[in-house]
Amino acid sequence: MTSEPFPRPFAILAALAAALFLLPLVGLLVRFPWAEAADALTSPEILTATGLSLVTSLSATALSILLGVPLAIVYARARFRGLRVVRALTTLPMVLPPVVGGVALLVAFGRRGIVGQLLDSAFGIRIPFTTAAAVLAATFVAMPFLVLTVEAGLRSMDRRYEEAARSLGAGRWMVFRRVTLPLVAPSLYAGAVLCWARALGEFGATITFAGNVPGSTQTLPLAVYLALETRPEAAIALSLVLLLLSLVVLVALRDRYLPTS
Amino acid sequence: MKPLALLVAILAVGSCGGAPRAELPTSASTAPPSGTITVFAASSLTDAFGRVGDELTTRYPGTHFIFNYSSSSTLATQIVNGAPADVFASADDRNMRKIADAALVQGSAAVFATNRLQIAVAPGNPKGIASLADLARRDLVVVLAAPSVPAGRYALDALRQAGVTLVPASQELDVRAVLNKVALGEADAGVVYVTDVRSAAGRVTGVDIPEPHQVVARYPVATLRDSRNQRLSSLFVEFLLGPDGQRVLGDFGFARP
Numbered sequence: 001m002t003s004e005p006f007p008r009p010f011a012i013l014a015a016l017a018a019a020l021f022l023l024p025l026v027g028l029l030v031r032f033p034w035a036e037a038a039d040a041l042t043s044p045e046i047l048t049a050t051g052l053s054l055v056t057s058l059s060a061t062a063l064s065i066l067l068g069v070p071l072a073i074v075y076a077r078a079r080f081r082g083l084r085v086v087r088a089l090t091t092l093p094m095v096l097p098p099v100v101g102g103v104a105l106l107v108a109f110g111r112r113g114i115v116g117q118l119l120d121s122a123f124g125i126r127i128p129f130t131t132a133a134a135v136l137a138a139t140f141v142a143m144p145f146l147v148l149t150v151e152a153g154l155r156s157m158d159r160r161y162e163e164a165a166r167s168l169g170a171g172r173w174m175v176f177r178r179v180t181l182p183l184v185a186p187s188l189y190a191g192a193v194l195c196w197a198r199a200l201g202e203f204g205a206t207i208t209f210a211g212n213v214p215g216s217t218q219t220l221p222l223a224v225y226l227a228l229e230t231r232p233e234a235a236i237a238l239s240l241v242l243l244l245l246s247l248v249v250l251v252a253l254r255d256r257y258l259p260t261s
Numbered sequence: 262m263k264p265l266a267l268l269v270a271i272l273a274v275g276s277c278g279g280a281p282r283a284e285l286p287t288s289a290s291t292a293p294p295s296g297t298i299t300v301f302a303a304s305s306l307t308d309a310f311g312r313v314g315d316e317l318t319t320r321y322p323g324t325h326f327i328f329n330y331s332s333s334s335t336l337a338t339q340i341v342n343g344a345p346a347d348v349f350a351s352a353d354d355r356n357m358r359k360i361a362d363a364a365l366v367q368g369s370a371a372v373f374a375t376n377r378l379q380i381a382v383a384p385g386n387p388k389g390i391a392s393l394a395d396l397a398r399r400d401l402v403v404v405l406a407a408p409s410v411p412a413g414r415y416a417l418d419a420l421r422q423a424g425v426t427l428v429p430a431s432q433e434l435d436v437r438a439v440l441n442k443v444a445l446g447e448a449d450a451g452v453v454y455v456t457d458v459r460s461a462a463g464r465v466t467g468v469d470i471p472e473p474h475q476v477v478a479r480y481p482v483a484t485l486r487d488s489r490n491q492r493l494s495s496l497f498v499e500f501l502l503g504p505d506g507q508r509v510l511g512d513f514g515f516a517r518p
Contacts, residue, residue: 111402112446128447129402129430211431211442212407218432225434229334230409 028240033233040234041241048215049223053200056131056219060138060199061192064146068195069188071143072150094144101140102208109136109209133210134217138199145198146191153187154180190253197249201242295323296490298497299345301336302328303352303411303480304435305376305453308460309513310350316509317500324493332410332435340365340485347488348497350480352376352436353411357481367491370483373501374515376454378419378476380468381443381461388449390468393423396450404439404448405429412436415476416452423474440465454478456514479518 033040040046075087093101109116109127119125127133161183165175181188203221210217212226220242228235302310307330314326329336329346337356340346341363349366350373351357357370382390388401396403406413413432420427430448433439439451444464458467482501484494500506507517 106445106447110445110447126402129404207434207438211404212433213429213431226407226409229332229338232338 025243028236028243031236032240033237036233037237040231040237043234045214045218046223046227046234046238049218049220052131052134052215052218053220056134056138057196057199057202059135060142061146061196063135063139064143064195064199065188065192068143068146068191069150072147072154075147075151076154091144091148093141094148098141098202098204098206099208102137102205105133105137105140105205105209109133128209129211129213129217131210131216134206134219137205137209138202141202141205142195142198146188146195149191149194150184150187153184153191157183193249193253197246200245293323294321294493294496296493297325297327298347298488298490298493299327299329300348300350300497301340301344301346302330302348302350303333303336304330304437305352305412305456306330306350306480307437309456309510309515312509312513313497313500313506316505317497321496324496326497330437332406332412334409334411335435345487346485347490347494348482348484350482350501351411352478352480353414354479354481356411357483360483360485365486367484367486367488367494370481371498371502372479372518373482373498373506374480374510375518376456376478376480376515378415378452378470378478379455379458380470381440381451381453381458381465382449382468383443383446384463384466386466386468390450392468393420393425393452393470393474396420396452397425397427401449402430402447403427404431404433404442404451406436406439406452407432407434410435411478412439412452412454415478419452419470419474419476422476423470459514480515 071090075083106128107113109119111117111120111126111128116127119127127136157180161179162175165179170178201221202219203225206217206219207222212218212222218226220238224235224238224242227238300310300314307328310328310330314328317326318324329339329344331339333351333353333356336344336346336349337351337359340349340360349357349360351360357366360366361370380390380393380396382388390396390401395401405416408414408417410433412435431442433442433451436453436457439448440453440457440461442448443451443453444461450468455467458465482498484491484498488494501510511517
């Protein structure tokens with residue numbers, strides 16, 4: 001275990017960088033309310049928020065797979081004018097402040113929004129303040145992670161397998177199901193997990209677009225934020241649980257997505 | 262030894278901070294006030310404190326005021342956890358007490374304004390909302406502030422006094438978020454402060470709440486013990502309590518304590 005040579009000052013800067021990430025974790029562990037944690041984590045509102053978070057994040061992931069995989073295929077395979085612009089616009093939520101995303105969703109799907117107005121007058125459907133709004137907000141911010149990951153997988157796969165299948169008489173659907181999909185499965189898996197993790201952590205777009213409604217839009221991050229003011233020990237306990245959950249996701253992805261030595 | 266030198270340099274820069282630690286007491290009484298302070302204020306004070314800051318900066322060039330607006334409960338949590346605030350203005354006594362209990366208040370808090378509740382509805386009141394009892398109507402989308410936020414608790418008090426029970430469509434994180442949901446048309450009604458309706462400048466209409474159901478919000482202000490510019494912090498508080506501060510607050514619809 002001997003290091004290879006590198007400029008020495010980097011060691012200190014690297015240590016500072018690592019400290020930035022490790023100290024908050026240490027803080028949570030030090031302040032973790034061992035005595036009250038069980039009560040805090042099993043209180044009715046936390047259990048409700050946990051259940052809701054699972055429902056909304058998994059629904060957002062399912063929706064992202066249903067719509068995002070076709071989008072990734074179009075991005076990787078189709079050629080048309082304006083493709084790059086559309087691609088950039090659909091990637092925007094990755095860099096957009098989530099609250100801005102929430103405002104954008106309101107003006108599109110809100111009661112006075114361009115689509116929301118039609119939904120309300122034609123079908124009496126109102127999206128804001130419902131679980132559907134929380135799912136939509138989570139999908140909006142999380143789907144780009146899946147699309148980019150699957151698109152990268154499609155671009156790097158060996159196209160000769162598909163060509164071979166085509167030459168043997170398989171149709172487009174057959175090739176997609178039996179050749180393309182299995183080949184991009186690792187990317188799809190990694191993309192879906194990243195997408196789910198982002199959806200689980202979603203806060204800004206949710207509070208702006210879906211509001212804070214216990215039982216229907218108050219997801220775990222919102223519950224943590226509110227608990228910090230009234231029951232800080234519950235917020236700390238929850239934060240550590242969410243952090244450990246994220247760690248599990250990273251470990252699960254270790255070999256498939258993150259570069260390892 | 263170069264890495265060590267670098268570490269020392271980083272630590273030295275880090276520990277210096279930006280501003281000097283304390284003012285020299287000798288010149289403090291004669292020289293004009295100067296410097297920058299950070300004021301943590303309840304979100305309902307957003308417009309009024311913006312004007313207060315402008316007036317003070319005009320009167321004392323060289324002073325600068327940074328405002329952090331949020332719900333009083335969020336601000337109190339931030340201050341207790343070490344946020345660098347010089348002055349705290351809360352929309353209720355409860356959150357000021359949190360700071361006082363943590364021994365973070367310099368001297369004692371003073372109430373500088375009061376506020377009352379109003380029902381914010383769409384401009385012109387198209388849904389014909391006349392009272393708190395109307396908020397229980399099935400055809401209305403009503404939002405309140407979360408119960409942990411002063412405006413949310415005051416709203417629940419008012420509803421209780423009126424004998425009205427309702428399930429809000431959303432519990433917003435601060436009173437300005439309630440106002441915005443009504444102004445954007447996502448909600449038909451929300452319970453906010455009189456001052457919020459006034460600062461919305463026509464984007465919402467206010468429906469009065471009759472006296473027996475009314476709740477009076479008290480706004481205490483205090484300078485904080487850890488402020489590095491006690492002089493400017495005190496000046497800010499004195500301005501609020503004095504005639505000029507009261508005039509500005511009155512312009513925005515706040516009442517005298």
